[in-house]
Amino acid sequence: MEPVPEDIRLLKGAYWLTRLRWIAIVCIPVGTYVCGNVLGIALREIPLYAVATLLFVYNVAILVMLDRAVKADQHVSPRTVKGIIHLQICADLILLTVLLHFSGGIENPLVFFFIFHMIIAGILLSPRESYLQATFAVLLFGLLVLLEHKQYISHYCLEGFVPHCLQEGMLYILGTFLVFATGLYVAVYMANYIAIRLKHTERAYRQANVMLQEKDRIKDEYVSRVTHDIKGHLATIQGCLAVVVDRMTGKLDAQEADLISRAHARSIKLTNFVRALLRLTQMRLSNKLEKADFSMGEALRSATGAVEAKAGDKSITLNCNIDSSADKVFGNQFSIEEMVTNLLLNAIKYTPANGTIDVSAGSDETSVLVKISDTGIGIPKEEQARVFDEFYRATNARKAERDGTGLGLSIVKYIVERHEGQIQVESEEGCGTTFKLTLPRTA
Amino acid sequence: MENAKILIVDDDPDFTVMLKTVLEGEGYVVDTAPGRAEGMEKIQADKPDLLLLDVMMVTWSDGFEMARDIRKNPEYKDMPIIMLTGVEQRTGIGFKSSAGDPEWLPVDGFLDKPVEPHVLIAEVKKVMSDKP
Numbered sequence: 159m160e161p162v163p164e165d166i167r168l169l170k171g172a173y174w175l176t177r178l179r180w181i182a183i184v185c186i187p188v189g190t191y192v193c194g195n196v197l198g199i200a201l202r203e204i205p206l207y208a209v210a211t212l213l214f215v216y217n218v219a220i221l222v223m224l225d226r227a228v229k230a231d232q233h234v235s236p237r238t239v240k241g242i243i244h245l246q247i248c249a250d251l252i253l254l255t256v257l258l259h260f261s262g263g264i265e266n267p268l269v270f271f272f273i274f275h276m277i278i279a280g281i282l283l284s285p286r287e288s289y290l291q292a293t294f295a296v297l298l299f300g301l302l303v304l305l306e307h308k309q310y311i312s313h314y315c316l317e318g319f320v321p322h323c324l325q326e327g328m329l330y331i332l333g334t335f336l337v338f339a340t341g342l343y344v345a346v347y348m349a350n351y352i353a354i355r356l357k358h359t360e361r362a363y364r365q366a367n368v369m370l371q372e373k374d375r376i377k378d379e380y381v382s383r384v385t386h387d388i389k390g391h392l393a394t395i396q397g398c399l400a401v402v403v404d405r406m407t408g409k410l411d412a413q414e415a416d417l418i419s420r421a422h423a424r425s426i427k428l429t430n431f432v433r434a435l436l437r438l439t440q441m442r443l444s445n446k447l448e449k450a451d452f453s454m455g456e457a458l459r460s461a462t463g464a465v466e467a468k469a470g471d472k473s474i475t476l477n478c479n480i481d482s483s484a485d486k487v488f489g490n491q492f493s494i495e496e497m498v499t500n501l502l503l504n505a506i507k508y509t510p511a512n513g514t515i516d517v518s519a520g521s522d523e524t525s526v527l528v529k530i531s532d533t534g535i536g537i538p539k540e541e542q543a544r545v546f547d548e549f550y551r552a553t554n555a556r557k558a559e560r561d562g563t564g565l566g567l568s569i570v571k572y573i574v575e576r577h578e579g580q581i582q583v584e585s586e587e588g589c590g591t592t593f594k595l596t597l598p599r600t601a
Numbered sequence: 602m603e604n605a606k607i608l609i610v611d612d613d614p615d616f617t618v619m620l621k622t623v624l625e626g627e628g629y630v631v632d633t634a635p636g637r638a639e640g641m642e643k644i645q646a647d648k649p650d651l652l653l654l655d656v657m658m659v660t661w662s663d664g665f666e667m668a669r670d671i672r673k674n675p676e677y678k679d680m681p682i683i684m685l686t687g688v689e690q691r692t693g694i695g696f697k698s699s700a701g702d703p704e705w706l707p708v709d710g711f712l713d714k715p716v717e718p719h720v721l722i723a724e725v726k727k728v729m730s731d732k733p
Binding site: 429 | 620
């Protein structure tokens with residue numbers, strides 16, 4: 159999992175705030191109407207509707223600002239986004255204070271809504287910044303309560319909701335204010351604490367992931383080195399045995415000749431395995447693959463040509479239907495041919511004599527599509543998902559063919575992935591298998 | 602071309618003996634060299650008709666560099682070269698995928714190690730007939 163960059167995280171937070179605000183913009187007029195007209199609570203309805211309208215206008219303005227910031231620069235600076243978030247929280251706190259003023263001040267339980275902004279600030283902003291926002295909120299609320307208590311501004315009593323105006327009682331004001339201030343700071347502290355813990359956990363996971371990838375790379379290097387050494391010795395053994403097998407007729411007795419032939423055959427199998435393993439690890443270790451434009455049709459014809467004789471040995475019909483649109487793929491032609499050859503050799507291996515293999519290719523707007531179908535033994539449904547796993551061989555494949563590396567399809571999948579393509583398998587046991595390959599087309 | 606001279610440059614003595622046995626069985630005159638420097642000496646002294654070159658000797662690209670040196674020299678630039686290599690060495694990682702690109706891999710043929718005798722003989726004959 160890639161870490162979310164700070165600018166993206168903040169940008170998402172800024173948009174999140176605007177979405178939450180739409181809820182407030184709807185709830186304020188509805189609440190005002192219900193409280194004033196249904197519940198019969200004395201409310202200054204006009205200023206409250208005005209606050210909702212103001213909130214609407216300012217939310218649109220914020221959205222325009224955010225969109226501009228995103229369009230102006232592909233990499234939005236975290237400072238700009240943070241500035242917009244600060245602006246949003248401050249404006250919200252001011253508007254909430256104004257709303258409270260026109261709806262009973264300290265008597266209105268809406269004072270709890272200050273907490274929401276503290277949690278948002280605690281998540282999105284640094285601890286210092288969120289404590290500053292909490293202080294701003296405490297000052298705003300304190301000022302409102304003080305001014306209303308001292309009657310410097312008028313207090314609009316929530317008649318119908320409270321029995322008498324509460325802003326007059328000094329003890330009530332002080333108590334509520336203290337609880338309010340403490341609540342705000344505690345909310346900021348908790349939100350900060352959780353956000354920081356989450357960030358730490360995320361970092362730890364990321365580090366663990368990087369370490370695992372590094373370990374995997376070391377393992378690949380180790381396997382690559384070991385197999386390479388083995389392959390060198392094996393090449394010599396196989397080569398020497400091949401010479402003996404070629405010339406032994408008449409010189410060795412039947413038993414000796416049989417043993418040498420067996421040793422030669424096994425050395426070939428071992429070489430194939432080591433070669434596949436080496437190919438896979440080397441592909442995993444190399445970061446780049448030399449790519450160029452090439453004709454997919456040509457690659458397919460070349461791969462089919464390479465396996466024609468093998469198909470002929472088993473009297474398998476090899477049909478090729480390559481549309482001229484299956485052209486122009488950007489990639490490594492050698493790897494693609496190797497991959498198609500692997501699929502074809504598999505098809506030949508697991509298709510009984512006199513079977514058919516169809517290779518077809520076409521394209522759509524963005525991709526070149528290749529289909530390789532056979533009339534072979536198929537893959538059991540429950541095993542289809544695993545056939546691309548390293549060293550995995552389907553149970554019926556193991557029964558049909560004792561020898562096989564279990565690496566062929568892993569190499570296929572790896573090559574497809576390195577070309578940003580996709581491969582799918584469709585198969586029915588006893589009927590046949592179809593591999594569907596999609597590779598991005600060059601424009 | 603019977604009795605043509607073939608030089609094998611490979612640091613694996615056992616593999617060299619195997620190649621030598623097969624090629625001598627076909628009537629070729631075979632000489633061997635265990636490394637790049639000895640190989641160049643023998644090329645200058647004997648002017649072989651064909652070079653069988655292992656790609657990985659001391660370094661992973663020794664043979665590759667030797668082939669380029671030979672092509673730079675006007676005297677030997679037309680000498681047929683068959684390179685002995687592993688498939689994984691020419692799959693786009695540092696190597697071009699096909700033989701005969703004079704800029705990249707200035708050789709006339711490839712043989713994958715391990716090599717079966719009939720494949721070796723066929724390739725040698727093919728390259729020899731392509732470049733008389």
